Amino acid sequence: MIGAGLVLLGVGVGDLLRQYAPSRLRIGATVLAAVALIVLAAGADAMVWAFVALGTAVLWTWGTPDRRGGPAGLWPVVLVAAVCLVAVAVTGIRADQGPWGELWPTAGPLSRVSADVALFVVGAVAFLAESGNVVVRASLRDAALPDADGITLKGGRLIGPLERLLVFSLTLTGAFTLLAAVLAAKGIVRFPEISRDSGSGLRAEYFLIGSLVSWATALGVAFLLWWGTLG
Template sequence: MTALVLALTAGGLLFAVLAWIPKSEGATLEIVLSGVMLACGVAVGLVLLAGDGVASWPERWWNVLLLLAGGLAVTGGGPLTTSVLALVDRGNTRAQSTQKAGEVLRGGALIGSLERGAIFAALVAGWPEGLAIVLAIKGLARYPELRSPDQPASVTPQAVAERFIIGSFTSVLWSVTCAGFLLSH
């Protein structure tokens, strides 16, 4: 079971890294790679649920899973969030597009990576309150951009708020899921 969990987690991390390669946001290849990465994560969860989790693992293998799951939490959340936003945008006009709203909420990929890393570390360290602190900091830091009257006319304020909420929830849920692999007993 240990080898299968580590292999699936490493596979998920590989697909996460590959999903960063497509240049256009919401590209079909990125969505497919994100889906395969997500499937690897679901498979890891199912294997851990079917067994005893990681409670009986030797420390060295738990540490390997720590590194793989941490890398997956940080790198996998970006393409997954972009893919979710692309799926949300189907049928939206350009002004309602969450992808276009990314021009208002600049730096989202870097902020999201830092957010996922901090949430993963806080949960694995046994400090779940860290999740609230990370979200509070992000919300307070983004508030001026969310409420700015100087937003470009090509983007609706609703699209900007939608991008922030959907992106944050997807990102947080992904990092919590990756931390859950390590906390399974």
């Protein structure tokens, strides 16, 4: 779990800095974030995964440099998914979790999860918050929808992260009825806007592809956590 958590954290924080950090501070903030990731990995005896995470984040940033998904299309998404799957398969939940594991609380709510699971959840939240938007944009671009860049469903940048975090949280807690209600509610709320489509069906297709990719991203991250905790 620790490897996948570091990868998701590295990619997620990188995208958050790219989107929200002022340009004059972006390089310095990125360096500090990379150092913090290395320190975090060192405290968990996972230095190899720190460099894997940094390398994956660099490739992700190169492949998705703009709002339309970047020159590499969905390949950065495939890369992150493959690295995370390998990380979970190789590391799982380790008995020895390094100095951070020794400092982890043995009483209270946090004692119910291990340190590496907690790190994975933090990385998942960082990834779903902004990198999920990148995944959706890349998917819409690869879908080759005509004039897709000219369509704007207002609030998507805020709704998307909240939606993915809800799907992730409700899936982990097993609240599937509530999850279905949330997904249905989104369609109901968006229906009036979609129904005003000019007749080409483009707006509906844009909405469906974006929503399904967003939900699949959150479910995929939840699956990684579920798979890693099976053992």
